[in-house]
Amino acid sequence: MSTNTRLFQSRPWEQFAAFIENANYTSVFLVTDTNTEKHCLESFRLAFGERTFVHTRIDAGERCKTLEACTFLWREWQHAGIERRSIVIALGGGVVCDLVGFSAACILRGVDCAYVPTTLMAMADAAWGGKCGVNLDGAKNAVGLFRNPVAVLVDPVFLQTLSNRHKRNGFVEMIKHSLLQDPPFWQSLQALDWPIQEENMDSLLRQSLRVKREITEADPLERNLRKALNLGHTIGHALESCALDEGRDLLHGEAVALGLLGELYLSAERYAWKPGLLEGISGLLRNFLPAQEALPSSYEALEQRLSYDKKRSEQRILFSLLERPGKPVWDVDPGKDGLHHALDYIRMEMEKHKE
Ligand SMILES: NC(=O)c1ccc[n+]([C@@H]2O[C@H](COP(=O)([O-])OP(=O)(O)OC[C@H]3O[C@@H](n4cnc5c(N)ncnc54)[C@H](O)[C@@H]3O)[C@@H](O)[C@H]2O)c1
Ligand SMILES: [Zn+2]
Structure with missing residues (x-):
C-alpha cells in the first residue's frame, strides 16, 4: 500500500x-x-x-x-x-x-x-x-x-x-502518541494548562502527527510496529462496544483513556516500571476520564466483547504494551487474571476521579 x-x-x-x-x-x-x-x-x-x-x-x-x-x-x-x-x-x-x-x-x-x-x-x-x-x-x-x-x-x-468534551476526547490520542515516542513527551503534556491555546495546538498536533506518520509509514499494514498504536485500544474498544450495546454515552477517547489506564497497569506490572511512573501517567489520564459510569456491569460482558476483538489471534487476546514509555511491545497475552487486575485498576482510578 x-x-x-x-x-x-x-x-x-x-x-x-x-x-x-x-x-x-x-x-x-x-x-x-x-x-x-x-x-x-x-x-x-x-x-x-x-x-x-x-x-x-x-x-x-x-x-x-x-x-x-x-x-x-x-x-x-x-x-x-x-x-x-x-x-x-x-x-x-x-x-x-x-x-x-x-x-x-x-x-x-x-x-x-x-x-x-x-x-x-x-x-x-x-x-x-x-x-x-x-x-x-x-x-x-x-x-x-x-x-x-x-x-x-x-x-x-x-x-x-468544538466542545470541550470533544477536545479532551482527541487529546487522549495525543497522550497515547506522546507515550510511544522516544524520548517520550508525556511530561510536557502534563505541564499544559487547559484549555490549550490555539497557538500551542498547532505545534502539539505536529508532534503528535509525526509519531503516527513515522509508525504507519514504517508498517502500513500493521504487521508489527503499527500494533504499538493499539496501546489502550484493546480494552478501550471493548468498553466502547459495550457502551454502544447498552446505549451508554461514551466517546472513543474516553474509552481509550480507561483502556490506557488498564494497559499501562499491565505494562508496569509485567516490565517492573520504576516507582511513581505509573502513578504520574495515571494522574495525567485522570483528567480525561468520562464523567459518567463507563464500565459495564459485569466483567463477563467486557470479556465477551474482547473475544470479538480483531486483534485476537489463536484464541488469545493480545495486547500492545510498553516495556517503558517510548519502548512499545506487542502481541502480549496477559491472561485472564492479568485482565481482571487491569479492570480492577481502572475501577479504582475511576473512583479517585469521582472524588
Ligand atoms: N482511522 C483511524 O485510524 C482512527 C483513529 C482514531 C479514531 N478513529 C475513529 O474516529 C471516531 C471518533 O472521532 P471523533 O471524535 O472525531 O468523532 P465524530 O466524527 O463523531 O465527531 C464528534 C462530534 O463532533 C462534531 N463535530 C465535528 N467537527 C466539529 C466542529 N469543528 N465543531 C463542532 N462540532 C463538530 C461531530 O458532528 C460529532 O457530533 C471513532 O469512530 C473512531 O473509531 C479512527
Ligand atoms: Zn483511537
Missing part, C-alpha cells in the same frame, strides 16, 4: 486548492455531517474558492458509522454522476473520515478521497494512516480496509466550535 498522502499543514488552503487544480479531477464531492455542515461548511466554501462541488450530508455520531450510511452515500453519488476521476472530500471528525474514506474506496472500485478533519481526534489521529471502515452490529470498525487518502488538510481553526 502506498503512503504518498499529501499533508497540508502550513498555508494549507492555498496548497490544497493548487493540489485539486493540478490533479484535474472531473468533479468534486463533499460530505459533511449535520454538525460540520453547520460549523465548518461556510469556512470550507470560502477557502475552497469558486470551484463547484456536490454536497451530501449524513447524520452525526458514532451510531451513524454504518453500512447503511455508506449505501446512502453510494446512491447519492451515483445519482449525481460520480466518475473514477472524481474526488470525494470528507469534512468532519473521525466518523466522517472513516466512513467517507471507506465509501470512496468501494465506489467504482475506488475514487480518490481527501480528508479535512474538523475534530482534534481526527486531526491528531483518525485522518492519518489509511484505516477506514464502519461498525457492524455494535462491533467497532468491524468492516473496513486500509486505503490512504490522497491528501489531508489540517487547520486547527475548526477546533473553535
